[in-house]
Amino acid sequence: MKKRKRREVNGVSSLKAAVVLFVLFAFMSSTFVLGTMALGVEDVALSAIESAELAVDLAYDAVLEAEGAGANVSGLLNELNDGAEALSKAYVSNRIGDFDDAIYFADLCYDLVAGIEAEANELREVAVIDGNQRLLLTSFGSVLAVVCICCGGFFGWRFFKSRYHRRALKMKPEVASNES
Amino acid sequence: MNLEECKSVFAVTALSLILVAAFPTVSMVLPFPSGGERFSELWLLGPDHMAEGYPFNVSAGEVHGPIYVGVGNHMGSSEYYVVYVKFRNQTQPLPNATVSEPSPLSPLYEFQFFLADGETWETPVSFIVEDAEFEGNSSFVTGISINDHVFVVDLFSSWDSEQNGFYYQLFFELWLYSGDLQVFQFHNRFVGIWLNMTRT
Numbered sequence: 001m002k003k004r005k006r007r008e009v010n011g012v013s014s015l016k017a018a019v020v021l022f023v024l025f026a027f028m029s030s031t032f033v034l035g036t037m038a039l040g041v042e043d044v045a046l047s048a049i050e051s052a053e054l055a056v057d058l059a060y061d062a063v064l065e066a067e068g069a070g071a072n073v074s075g076l077l078n079e080l081n082d083g084a085e086a087l088s089k090a091y092v093s094n095r096i097g098d099f100d101d102a103i104y105f106a107d108l109c110y111d112l113v114a115g116i117e118a119e120a121n122e123l124r125e126v127a128v129i130d131g132n133q134r135l136l137l138t139s140f141g142s143v144l145a146v147v148c149i150c151c152g153g154f155f156g157w158r159f160f161k162s163r164y165h166r167r168a169l170k171m172k173p174e175v176a177s178n179e180s
Numbered sequence: 181m182n183l184e185e186c187k188s189v190f191a192v193t194a195l196s197l198i199l200v201a202a203f204p205t206v207s208m209v210l211p212f213p214s215g216g217e218r219f220s221e222l223w224l225l226g227p228d229h230m231a232e233g234y235p236f237n238v239s240a241g242e243v244h245g246p247i248y249v250g251v252g253n254h255m256g257s258s259e260y261y262v263v264y265v266k267f268r269n270q271t272q273p274l275p276n277a278t279v280s281e282p283s284p285l286s287p288l289y290e291f292q293f294f295l296a297d298g299e300t301w302e303t304p305v306s307f308i309v310e311d312a313e314f315e316g317n318s319s320f321v322t323g324i325s326i327n328d329h330v331f332v333v334d335l336f337s338s339w340d341s342e343q344n345g346f347y348y349q350l351f352f353e354l355w356l357y358s359g360d361l362q363v364f365q366f367h368n369r370f371v372g373i374w375l376n377m378t379r380t
Contacts, residue, residue, distance in 0.1 A: 057362060060260050060294070064359065067258055077258055077294045084260075084292040091290055092329050131208075138204045145201030153194035160190070164183060 045099040048106035049090050052113075056083055059113045062120035071127035076120055083113035220259070221252035221300075222354045224371040234373045239380045240312040246304030247373065249352050253295035260357035262364050265289035265305070267324055269337040270347050275370045282353050282366035288333070289326040307350065312377050319346035319377045337377065345376035 059080060067073045090105035181189075225248040226233035235244035253259050264287035268274070275283045293301050310323035310330055317339040323332050337346040351372025355364040 057357075060357070061359060063294075064258065073258065074296060077296055080294045084294060088262075088290050088292045091292075095286075095288070096329055096331060135205070135208050138208055142202050142205040146198050149194055149197045149201060153190060153197075157187070157190050160186065161183070164186070 041099040041103075045090075045094050045102040045106065048103045048110070049087070049094060052083075052087050052090060052106040052109040055110050055113045056080070056087055059083070059116035059120065062117040062124070066120040066124035066127060069124045069127040070131050071120075071123040073120070073123065076116055076123070079116055079119075080113060083109045083116075086112060216254075218255045220255060220261070220354060220356065220367055220369065221250075222263075222352070222367075222369040222371055223250045223252075224248070224352065224373065225250070235307075236374065236376055237378050238309055238375045239378045240309050241380065243306060243308050245306035247306075248302050248304055249291075249371070250300060250302035251293075251295065251354060252300045253297055255356075256297055258294060258296045260294050261292070261301075261367075262355045262357075263291045264353045264355065265291075265326055266351055266353065267321075267331075267333055267335065268349050268351070269335045270340065270349075272335075274349075274351070274372075275353055275366065275368075277368055277370075280366060280368045282355070283351075283370075287353075288324070288331040289329060309375075309377065314346075314379055321348060321377065324350075343376075345378075348375045348377060349373070350375060 059076075063073050063076045063080060066076070086105045086109035090102045090109060093099070093101035093105060223231075224234075225231060227246060229248060234247060238244055249263060251261055251263065253261075264282075266283055266285045266287055268283070268285055272285060273283055275281060289305075291303055295301050306327060308325040309321055310325050311321070313320045313322070318336050319339075320334070320336045322334055323330055325331070335348065337348055339345075340347055349372050351370055354367045354369040356367040357363070358365050
């Protein structure tokens with residue numbers, strides 16, 4: 001009887017220990033999982049912000065190149081501003097620990113600026129072609145004007161010279177008295 | 181006027197006309213430096229869009245503003261700016277304009293935007309001191325809300341016996357994106373308002 005009781009006691013205590021261990025494990029694992037999840041969301045937010053920031057930087061570089069080539073980039077700047085506003089909100093949300101919002105706004109920013117680089121490159125190419133055509137036309141105009149000026153000057157000078165000589169030949173000499 | 185003098189006048193006139201005719205092409209090929217100083221403006225206006233009426237005596241829970249922060253671009257090309265909003269007490273450092281160093285304090289709020297040359301940008305900023313406590317000669321501000329975003333600040337300020345108040349400062353720093361370094365750099369401009377924390 002005693003042995004049986006002892007075995008029962010042992011059985012109950014091992015059951016209790018198992019329950020305690022299970023509860024402890026469950027608690028620790030939930031804490032661990034929650035902590036890991038929180039860290040994971042923070043990392044995802046930072047990564048999303050970095051991607052958005054890179055996309056904005058690349059788009060801005062492309063817009064600057066297009067502007068340098070003489071393209072009208074006001075429309076692209078408006079689009080970039082929408083992205084920049086979303087990026088600001090992502091940073092602010094990240095700073096206050098609202099990582100879900102940070103991810104949302106960073107992704108929004110990425111989507112908003114995604115096509116800008118291609119648009120800017122197209123605009124730059126068009127601006128370069130326009131610029132070359134304008135340069136060609138202006139150069140042609142300048143060369144034509146210079147040729148006209150040279151020819152006009154040459155013939156004008158010849159005409160003026162002959163007229164000058166003709167007038168000089170028609171002049172009658174006058175004798176001036178020296179009364180002094 | 182004899183013939184030689186006439187020849188000189190003809191030659192000078194022709195050369196001048198050639199220069200005028202060639203100028204458009206030359207100006208397209210050779211880059212001429214654009215004159216004038218390149219700079220950015222940063223301003224802060226009160227609720228009536230004037231440089232007056234800024235919030236000064238503030239207490240916890242009251243909505244202040246909007247005040248208007250603005251930037252003007254005169255840099256000769258489109259620029260990428262960020263305005264950082266920071267909050268400090270009297271002992272914490274401001275930006276150092278002589279060595280172009282920003283305040284080492286972490287920004288709370290920020291505004292990023294692009295501006296074409298010659299254009300301006302302006303935005304309203306409202307703020308609420310979320311929680312302020314007073315204990316003897318000290319006051320504590322634990323949170324401030326800027327444009328509906330609450331930030332934990334945990335700042336204290338001692339009683340300023342000369343100015344009679346507990347002073348804090350809300351200030352705005354202007355940073356400019358450097359394409360070469362691919363980072364924002366302090367643009368050596370900041371504006372701010374002093375706030376006297378009062379009991380409700």
